[in-house]
Amino acid sequence: MISENARRASGFTAINRRGFLAGTGVTIAALALSARRMVAAHADISPGAHVPALIIGSGYGGAVAALRLTQAGIDTHIVEMGQNWTTPGADGKIFCSMLKPDGRSSWFRNRTDQPVGWFIGSDVNKDIDSYAGVLDSEDFGAMRVYQGRGVGGGSLVNGGMAVIPKRPYFEQILPSVDAGEMYGTYFPRASAGLGVNNMDSAWFDSTEWYQFARVGRDDAQAAGYATTFVPNVYDFGYMQREAAGSATKSALASEVIYGNNYGKKSLDKTYLAEAARTGKLTISALHTVTGVTAGPGSGYTVTMTQINTSGATVATKSVTADRVFFAAGSVGTSKLLVAMKATGKLPNLSDTVGAGWGNNGNVMVGRANSKLTGGNQSAIPAMGIDNWDDPAGPVFAEIAPFPAGTELWISLYLAITKNPNRANFTFDSGSGKVGLDWSAGQAQPSIDAAKRVFDKINSKTLTSYRTDLFGVYKTWGDDFCYHPLGGCLLGSATDNYGRLNGYPGLYVVDGSLIPGSVGVNPFVTITALAERNMAKVIATDLH
Ligand code: FAE
Numbered sequence: 001m002i003s004e005n006a007r008r009a010s011g012f013t014a015i016n017r018r019g020f021l022a023g024t025g026v027t028i029a030a031l032a033l034s035a036r037r038m039v040a041a042h043a044d045i046s047p048g049a050h051v052p053a054l055i056i057g058s059g060y061g062g063a064v065a066a067l068r069l070t071q072a073g074i075d076t077h078i079v080e081m082g083q084n085w086t087t088p089g090a091d092g093k094i095f096c097s098m099l100k101p102d103g104r105s106s107w108f109r110n111r112t113d114q115p116v117g118w119f120i121g122s123d124v125n126k127d128i129d130s131y132a133g134v135l136d137s138e139d140f141g142a143m144r145v146y147q148g149r150g151v152g153g154g155s156l157v158n159g160g161m162a163v164i165p166k167r168p169y170f171e172q173i174l175p176s177v178d179a180g181e182m183y184g185t186y187f188p189r190a191s192a193g194l195g196v197n198n199m200d201s202a203w204f205d206s207t208e209w210y211q212f213a214r215v216g217r218d219d220a221q222a223a224g225y226a227t228t229f230v231p232n233v234y235d236f237g238y239m240q241r242e243a244a245g246s247a248t249k250s251a252l253a254s255e256v257i258y259g260n261n262y263g264k265k266s267l268d269k270t271y272l273a274e275a276a277r278t279g280k281l282t283i284s285a286l287h288t289v290t291g292v293t294a295g296p297g298s299g300y301t302v303t304m305t306q307i308n309t310s311g312a313t314v315a316t317k318s319v320t321a322d323r324v325f326f327a328a329g330s331v332g333t334s335k336l337l338v339a340m341k342a343t344g345k346l347p348n349l350s351d352t353v354g355a356g357w358g359n360n361g362n363v364m365v366g367r368a369n370s371k372l373t374g375g376n377q378s379a380i381p382a383m384g385i386d387n388w389d390d391p392a393g394p395v396f397a398e399i400a401p402f403p404a405g406t407e408l409w410i411s412l413y414l415a416i417t418k419n420p421n422r423a424n425f426t427f428d429s430g431s432g433k434v435g436l437d438w439s440a441g442q443a444q445p446s447i448d449a450a451k452r453v454f455d456k457i458n459s460k461t462l463t464s465y466r467t468d469l470f471g472v473y474k475t476w477g478d479d480f481c482y483h484p485l486g487g488c489l490l491g492s493a494t495d496n497y498g499r500l501n502g503y504p505g506l507y508v509v510d511g512s513l514i515p516g517s518v519g520v521n522p523f524v525t526i527t528a529l530a531e532r533n534m535a536k537v538i539a540t541d542l543h
Helices: 004-009 017-024 028-033 060-071 167-173 179-194 201-206 208-222 236-244 271-276 329-342 440-461 523-540
Strands: 050-056 076-079 135-139 144-148 226-229 281-284 287-294 300-307 313-326 362-368 383-387 395-400 410-417 425-428 433-436 506-508
Touching: 050 060, 050 300, 050 329, 060 076, 060 179, 060 271, 060 313, 060 523, 076 287, 144 329, 167 179, 179 271, 179 523, 201 208, 208 226, 208 383, 208 395, 208 410, 208 440, 271 281, 287 329, 313 329, 329 425, 329 433, 362 440, 395 440, 410 440
Parallel strands: 050 076, 050 313, 076 281, 313 506
Antiparallel strands: 135 144, 226 383, 287 300, 300 313, 362 410, 383 395, 395 410, 425 433
């Protein structure tokens, strides 16, 4: 757990209930309605408004920018295309579970698009009402990219795994960044700010909820692979109370990719809540930025479309800002910048905008186990197979749950591999849309690396691959990813601190800065890099 001292050192104050209520004007009744709460003044921005700082997107990069700007005394407005997840549905819950998905699950789809979408020859997705739901799967042909939609971005839907990359690999992928500073200051600051905590190993060893992970660990170790606990932003103390029956179940009720109603410290409870306490943050939810152009004067004009939860356009707006921070995620930021350059709105952007995209080597796979993996499984992963230092094929594989509520003898994995293949975002002048030119064969290095590890595990434990989880007779989940990275690389499309070349006052602060791979689950790195870049920008550009 993060101690109060560490939290203070990080620039965070403890969010006590009374102070938080005073800071936001939220009533006790409103709080009682929901375990989640408002994070900031949700004042929809007025057409023609001028703001000193405008942030596009409210995921990790956006939340760090919001906190550090508001703490520096700068009035800051976030424009977020997803909704502000504070209002419970008819079932009294804000989010739906994976087992009973409804419209809240998905960003304007009539049918869910589960990552594991098949089972014994059948498509197990479910029909739903189209709605501004929390998980998007953006389809680029050979690659579907899963992303969170809402105030909090990916933190609303992700597995909470909070991993600091291995230093030698970090130094390799981001050689222009001072690793000493990152490992001494910014990774600890990010971990403290995110509320990272660790699993109690004795509980892990005894609870039915992690039998799947213990089986995954034992099988990996039998084949000679090392395993490691993975820190998380899900409150493991809360989870133990769920298991004991003294807290409402969330991770233990199959909640994760469509949102957690309790337990997870998503950004709306950490960075964004802290930024709101300054009184300097406002947020427009359900507003999608469509354009950024230079001027008038030294600032920028930002255009946006406001929708309702059915997707109907409510308004189109144009506002001005002295500074604009792109935090729409690897895909969102890259798409915007590529379109702005191609349409002549920001013509002086670097030619490398849109380049260097990678999927962090993501590939999923399932094994048919002969051991019981457990009918009751926590939806939050807690352990990984660490074969990263094997030069023949680095793999860091999260032992993923399959929380179907019944025994299935399935061991599931999300493998992160060192896939050198990259893709580009390109503008299609015919459709006016930005595409991603990733092709199916580019996943092969990931499959090869993962296959090496899981072939050995299967051979040692006399098990086999499941071929029914990602299609009909399809072993590898190689056509989608959770970890989009790159598209606006640090030190190439931007300077060494995320300032966009050619446009003073435009910054990139999200995962698009990272060149396609980080070797572990990426959000701690995105957060720490944003902390480092914002510290520089505030010290030199804003004072
Ligand atoms: P992100 O968090 O995606 O935030 C971008 C925000 O911008 C979103 O809220 C968008 O709705 C918004 N946006 C986009 N375009 C626009 C626009 N034009 N106008 C206004 N708003 C816009 O970006 N990572 C881990 O480290 N550990 C995990 O356990 C993990 N599990 C994952 C599980 C799932 C199912 C998924 C989808 C992702 C997972 N990730 C995990 C990845 C992680 O969530 C992701 O790397 C970060 O969220 C990326 O942070 P960014 O700030 O780059």
